[in-house]
Amino acid sequence: MKQYSEMTTAELTALKDQLSKEYTAHKEKGKKLNMTRGVPSDDQLALCNEILTCLSSDDYKSANGIDCRNYGGLDGIPEMKKIFADLLEISPEEIIVGGNSSLAIMFDNVAVNMTHGVRDGVPWQKQGQVKFLCPSPGYDRHFSICNYFHIDMIPIAMNKDGPDMDMVEKLVSSDPMIKGIWCVPKFSNPTGIVYSDEVVKRFANLKPAAEDFRIYWDNAYAFHDLCLVAGSVPIKIPNIISLCEEAGNPNMPLVFASFSKVSFAGAAVACIASSKSNCEHIKKRLSIQTIGPDKINQLRHVRFFKDAEGVMDHMMRHAIILRPKFKLVVETLSKELDACGIAKWTEPAGGYFISFDALDGCAKRIVALCAEAGVALTPAGATYPNGNDPNDRNIRIAPTCPPLAELGEALEIFCCAVKLASAEKYLSQK
Amino acid sequence: MKQYSEMTTAELTALKDQLSKEYTAHKEKGKKLNMTRGVPSDDQLALCNEILTCLSSDDYKSANGIDCRNYGGLDGIPEMKKIFADLLEISPEEIIVGGNSSLAIMFDNVAVNMTHGVRDGVPWQKQGQVKFLCPSPGYDRHFSICNYFHIDMIPIAMNKDGPDMDMVEKLVSSDPMIKGIWCVPKFSNPTGIVYSDEVVKRFANLKPAAEDFRIYWDNAYAFHDLCLVAGSVPIKIPNIISLCEEAGNPNMPLVFASFSKVSFAGAAVACIASSKSNCEHIKKRLSIQTIGPDKINQLRHVRFFKDAEGVMDHMMRHAIILRPKFKLVVETLSKELDACGIAKWTEPAGGYFISFDALDGCAKRIVALCAEAGVALTPAGATYPNGNDPNDRNIRIAPTCPPLAELGEALEIFCCAVKLASAEKYLSQK
Numbered sequence: 058m059k060q061y062s063e064m065t066t067a068e069l070t071a072l073k074d075q076l077s078k079e080y081t082a083h084k085e086k087g088k089k090l091n092m093t094r095g096v097p098s099d100d101q102l103a104l105c106n107e108i109l110t111c112l113s114s115d116d117y118k119s120a121n122g123i124d125c126r127n128y129g130g131l132d133g134i135p136e137m138k139k140i141f142a143d144l145l146e147i148s149p150e151e152i153i154v155g156g157n158s159s160l161a162i163m164f165d166n167v168a169v170n171m172t173h174g175v176r177d178g179v180p181w182q183k184q185g186q187v188k189f190l191c192p193s194p195g196y197d198r199h200f201s202i203c204n205y206f207h208i209d210m211i212p213i214a215m216n217k218d219g220p221d222m223d224m225v226e227k228l229v230s231s232d233p234m235i236k237g238i239w240c241v242p243k244f245s246n247p248t249g250i251v252y253s254d255e256v257v258k259r260f261a262n263l264k265p266a267a268e269d270f271r272i273y274w275d276n277a278y279a280f281h282d283l284c285l286v287a288g289s290v291p292i293k294i295p296n297i298i299s300l301c302e303e304a305g306n307p308n309m310p311l312v313f314a315s316f317s318k319v320s321f322a323g324a325a326v327a328c329i330a331s332s333k334s335n336c337e338h339i340k341k342r343l344s345i346q347t348i349g350p351d352k353i354n355q356l357r358h359v360r361f362f363k364d365a366e367g368v369m370d371h372m373m374r375h376a377i378i379l380r381p382k383f384k385l386v387v388e389t390l391s392k393e394l395d396a397c398g399i400a401k402w403t404e405p406a407g408g409y410f411i412s413f414d415a416l417d418g419c420a421k422r423i424v425a426l427c428a429e430a431g432v433a434l435t436p437a438g439a440t441y442p443n444g445n446d447p448n449d450r451n452i453r454i455a456p457t458c459p460p461l462a463e464l465g466e467a468l469e470i471f472c473c474a475v476k477l478a479s480a481e482k483y484l485s486q487k
Numbered sequence: 488m489k490q491y492s493e494m495t496t497a498e499l500t501a502l503k504d505q506l507s508k509e510y511t512a513h514k515e516k517g518k519k520l521n522m523t524r525g526v527p528s529d530d531q532l533a534l535c536n537e538i539l540t541c542l543s544s545d546d547y548k549s550a551n552g553i554d555c556r557n558y559g560g561l562d563g564i565p566e567m568k569k570i571f572a573d574l575l576e577i578s579p580e581e582i583i584v585g586g587n588s589s590l591a592i593m594f595d596n597v598a599v600n601m602t603h604g605v606r607d608g609v610p611w612q613k614q615g616q617v618k619f620l621c622p623s624p625g626y627d628r629h630f631s632i633c634n635y636f637h638i639d640m641i642p643i644a645m646n647k648d649g650p651d652m653d654m655v656e657k658l659v660s661s662d663p664m665i666k667g668i669w670c671v672p673k674f675s676n677p678t679g680i681v682y683s684d685e686v687v688k689r690f691a692n693l694k695p696a697a698e699d700f701r702i703y704w705d706n707a708y709a710f711h712d713l714c715l716v717a718g719s720v721p722i723k724i725p726n727i728i729s730l731c732e733e734a735g736n737p738n739m740p741l742v743f744a745s746f747s748k749v750s751f752a753g754a755a756v757a758c759i760a761s762s763k764s765n766c767e768h769i770k771k772r773l774s775i776q777t778i779g780p781d782k783i784n785q786l787r788h789v790r791f792f793k794d795a796e797g798v799m800d801h802m803m804r805h806a807i808i809l810r811p812k813f814k815l816v817v818e819t820l821s822k823e824l825d826a827c828g829i830a831k832w833t834e835p836a837g838g839y840f841i842s843f844d845a846l847d848g849c850a851k852r853i854v855a856l857c858a859e860a861g862v863a864l865t866p867a868g869a870t871y872p873n874g875n876d877p878n879d880r881n882i883r884i885a886p887t888c889p890p891l892a893e894l895g896e897a898l899e900i901f902c903c904a905v906k907l908a909s910a911e912k913y914l915s916q917k
Contacts, residue, residue, distance in 0.1 A: 102556045126751040171602055172598065322557045324781045348591075353751060353753070
């Protein structure tokens with residue numbers, strides 16, 4: 058079969074007619090399939106159902122004797138801090154365990170820097186127009202936070218080993234109004250790439266023009282290796298906190314992690330990790346902001362997972378469920394699209410997404426075609442600041458939630474939409 | 488026995504010597520007693536231990552079919568909204584159930600008004616020096632939020648039926664930089680007074696100079712009547728939300744309530760209630776700020792309490808535990824201090840505190856004497872903005888946490904300290 062780019066007008070017209078018929082047939086089936094967000098499936102959630110019952114009615118004290126039912130304890134119970142610390146390979150003093158949403162912790166952190174400055178420095182909003190670097194495609198909810206606080210977003214190209222560090226270094230060292238950068242260092246959302254050791258080292262050794270520049274290191278998929286099988290070793294990225302310390306930038310990184318895709322997406326525990334000094338500073342604010350996190354829920358997590366090893370064992374069970382879904386996506390895309398020369402996609406070793414690049418100018422059309430045929434996708438452009446993909450080509454595929462059979466159906470429709478939109482594009486250029 | 492004010496120097500000197508001996512004897516016992524904060528006792532927490540075990544491993548769906556384990560649902564599960572709605576006598580559309588801390592919800596609300604303005608109006612911080620009215624004595628953590636956001640606090644006198652409304656009306660209607668007022672309308676912290684119907688009506692009918700003025704109505708003790716016995720009726724205050732609507736101020740009140748002193752202080756559920764329109768507005772922000780509240784914890788509360796009536800039954804059991812403690816405080820103070828003419832105190836019908844007024848200039852000394860003898864009290868002045876009690880006389884007594892026997896010991900020491908400080912004061916004036 059010819060690649061689409063090499064087809065004549067007649068060939069393209071015939072192809073388009075054929076694809077239109079296929080598409081109409083799909084549409085007439087009246088499916089309702091959802092691949093919009095990185096949501097765990099029922100099977101995955103069921104892995105954790107014992108969390109619902111793992112406390113007995115006299116089991117409410119943490120190791121240090123704290124009554125988890127009562128007030129007190131701004132930074133989490135010691136056992137939960139230790140689990141996060143072991144997983145992230147830092148010390149418990151560098152961890153504050155919060156509520157169920159790492160997004161809320163990130164939002165808070167940006168909010169307080171706007172109003173009060175970093176570590177009680179000059180509030181960002183008093184300094185002029187704040188800017189963040191946004192490696193793109195990236196996580197739409199990071200960009201939404203910037204948007205909410207009227208922070209200018211500068212897109213940074215994503216390479217296979219992380220953001221374009223030449224550009225990051227150049228901008229960060231020259232513009233004091235650049236106050237932050239959003240990073241998902243392991244199984245990046247949506248590309249699934251893992252930052253190389255070299256990239257992480259260059260991050261730690263940044264020389265920011267702004268002393269209140271911060272790296273927002275959203276390690277959302279830190280333990281989410283699809284390759285995990287008994288005895289296998291998760292992919293490891295260098296420790297940004299210790300590297301920053303070595304580089305003389307001890308307070309630069311703010312690391313976020315969460316059990317939202319480990320235990321229950323809506324009822325998990327999340328944390329922020331940073332230098333001990335930053336943590337002390339954050340705790341001062343928390344003493345005004347809240348009565349403290351839900352320690353009982355932390356205790357549930359501790360009882361269920363026991364320790365970091367327990368978490369990694371559990372992630373293996375997630376991998377068993379997720380691996381066939383990612384495999385199905387990659388195999389279907391390859392079977393349907395390899396020959397056409399109309400798309401590229403990532404084949405991640407973990408995380409929650411596959412990033413799909415269509416022909417330039419086709420993403421919105423593909424998402425619209427899918428929607429019309431009953432397949433809901435993340436809006437085209439959502440992976441770019443302000444929802445603006447300059448090439449209109451990136452689509453985030455979220456294969457985790459639907460059962461395998463439904464995912465197969467959705468992918469069939471998706472591939473048909475990709476082909477149809479691509480044929481339309483080439484035809485329009487003739 | 489003579490009142491202290493009528494004593495001669497010789498009598499006061501003898502009294503002081505006697506009290507000093509008593510005080511030294513107390514001190515030598517080396518007690519460690521804590522009455523600093525409004526913390527529930529172990530007995531109270533144990534009333535709820537079934538919350539730890541009330542879900543089974545297949546019980547995770549809310550009435551509307553939502554899987555509480557997964558993402559989704561910014562305003563809480565319907566059953567939990569209904570319980571709050573029934574308790575507060577408003578509609579579920581006027582409720583957003585959040586996490587475990589109503590303080591965090593209040594903090595957030597002030598923070599967003601500073602940066603984004605009320606309902607996306609002009610941000611408070613861009614309008615100049617924001618001011619809040621602070622009925623005093625009041626809740627120190629309200630004042631800490633103002634302090635954190637550099638909001639000027641204007642103390643308002645507290646009468647037996649609520650804040651001095653003449654002053655409130657005068658200031659609110661004349662100064663557009665007054666953007667808020669902190670209220671604890673039922674069993675006010677620390678005085679325990681209940682706002683009268685007339686006061687609540689005057690609140691609803693305020694004519695603020697600032698269109699972005701908000702009433703922060705912290706109904707923290709809405710269900711916390713000490714008088715509750717089977718068949719008795721809780722004290723009722725008028726519904727500020729419906730009264731404001733009737734008065735043409737539908738968006739003025741922000742009501743906060745929490746189960747922190749109903750179920751587990753650190754692992755409960757809290758809510759904000761306001762007009763439907765305000766709630767829609769808040770949800771828009773929450774869609775950026777968080778993945779949503781912990782719905783599983785809400786489901787636990789629903790399973791345990793069942794409905795609003797279940798909550799009120801439960802509060803009766805709290806009252807059985809708390810009533811003897813409040814009685815002991817009031818009786819001890821009366822027995823020890825009535826004859827001396829050196830103090831006044833409140834006798835609340837609910838809430839968590841007794842407010843104690845010593846002679847002017849004596850509160851700090853009393854708290855210091857108590858601390859030295861092993862009784863920790865809330866710092867003197869904490870009940871006033873910026874920790875500054877202009878008369879240095881108010882002390883907040885928090886009798887809920889210690890067991891009855893310890894409370895008795897603490898009160899003995901407290902009364903001794905009050906008498907000693909008062910004798911010292913009168914002597915110094917001779």
